[in-house]
Amino acid sequence: MSEQIFLIDNEFFNKGEKDENTLYITLMLNRPQQIGLFEKIITFTDFLVCADGGANRLYDLESIKDQYLPRAIVGDLDSIKPHVKKYYEEKGVEISQNNSLDDTDLEKSINFLFAKKFFNELLQKSNLRLLIIGAFGGRLDQTISNLSNLVKINKLFKEKNPFSQSIIQMMDQYSLATCLLPGEYYYKRALKLEQTKGLGVLPLGNFNKGKIESKGLRWNLDGLEFEFGSFISTSNEFDESYEGIPYFKTDSTIFIMTCINENV
Ligand SMILES: Nc1ncnc2c1ncn2[C@@H]1O[C@H](COP(=O)(O)OP(=O)(O)OP(=O)(O)O)[C@@H](O)[C@H]1O
Numbered sequence: 301m302s303e304q305i306f307l308i309d310n311e312f313f314n315k316g317e318k319d320e321n322t323l324y325i326t327l328m329l330n331r332p333q334q335i336g337l338f339e340k341i342i343t344f345t346d347f348l349v350c351a352d353g354g355a356n357r358l359y360d361l362e363s364i365k366d367q368y369l370p371r372a373i374v375g376d377l378d379s380i381k382p383h384v385k386k387y388y389e390e391k392g393v394e395i396s397q398n399n400s401l402d403d404t405d406l407e408k409s410i411n412f413l414f415a416k417k418f419f420n421e422l423l424q425k426s427n428l429r430l431l432i433i434g435a436f437g438g439r440l441d442q443t444i445s446n447l448s449n450l451v452k453i454n455k456l457f458k459e460k461n462p463f464s465q466s467i468i469q470m471m472d473q474y475s476l477a478t479c480l481l482p483g484e485y486y487y488k489r490a491l492k493l494e495q496t497k498g499l500g501v502l503p504l505g506n507f508n509k510g511k512i513e514s515k516g517l518r519w520n521l522d523g524l525e526f527e528f529g530s531f532i533s534t535s536n537e538f539d540e541s542y543e544g545i546p547y548f549k550t551d552s553t554i555f556i557m558t559c560i561n562e563n564v
């Protein structure tokens with residue numbers, strides 16, 4: 301029996317048309333934010349959370365900081381600047397402090413969401429789109445930890461609701477990362493947002509050997525054996541002449557990384 305093919309549809313980024321059965325959550329991390337991209341993202345965000353110093357990045361978007369308040373700021377609060385904390389406190393933003401030395405502020409933010417009744421209920425009955433912004437660059441241990449969390453969150457979502465159509469992605473101003481757990485996927489990119497070139501299909505999900513099949517790429521992967529440290533696909537491209545929706549079939553956990561257009 302063939303498995304269901306999961307659709308990752310990014311077109312709403314451009315169209316600004318939200319799916320009415322989906323809740324859009326944005327989690328801002330402590331990395332530079334590009335204002336134009338943020339303004340696009342915030343138009344479809346229902347629930348914005350900042351992980352600790354992520355609140356400084358929101359506050360620093362000077363011209364629009366009054367317009368978008370986060371629903372919560374979560375973390376050990378060692379990075380949020382005192383005047384930023386005061387500013388959001390005075391506006392009534394929920395500030396959730398968690399001083400555990402075993403979890404990063406990103407993990408604490410995810411735990412915060414999972415502790416909310418509405419979130420668990422939504423996870424059961426509708427779809428969530430969780431976009432984690434400011435996830436790359438800077439410290440490499442933090443970036444790799446973020447990617448590891450992308451896999452962890454995907455597994456957690458699937459555990460809670462195996463039939464969920466929820467999509468969790470990470471991005472910064474240069475890249476968009478989507479984690480594919482073993483299975484079959486269509487990947488409908490956002491044409492204006494995601495470039496044709498500079499596509500990575502990367503076996504970084506569990507670092508095991510795996511087989512990948514793809515359609516719609518310039519260099520398709522025809523059941524080739526993939527392994528970090530051996531064979532990966534970088535600087536690949538979407539094939540513009542392909543008439544279908546790009547397709548991936550993988551038996552191990554991988555990442556699709558696309559490039560963001562500079563002028564979004
Ligand atoms: N240099 C970086 N590169 C990539 N991601 C980062 C970087 N710095 C912070 N982050 C992300 O932003 C989140 C919030 O960052 P913040 O600076 O508030 O935390 P931190 O105290 O540096 O790290 P931790 O989460 O370990 O407490 C981090 O949990 C991490 O996911």
Ligand SMILES: Cc1ncc(C[n+]2csc(CCO)c2C)c(N)n1
Pocket residue numbers: 376400401402403404405
């Ligand atoms: C195996 C292991 N490695 C590192 C840490 C340290 N650590 C991980 S997340 C975190 C919080 C940072 O704000 C800290 C200190 C740990 N606890 N366990």
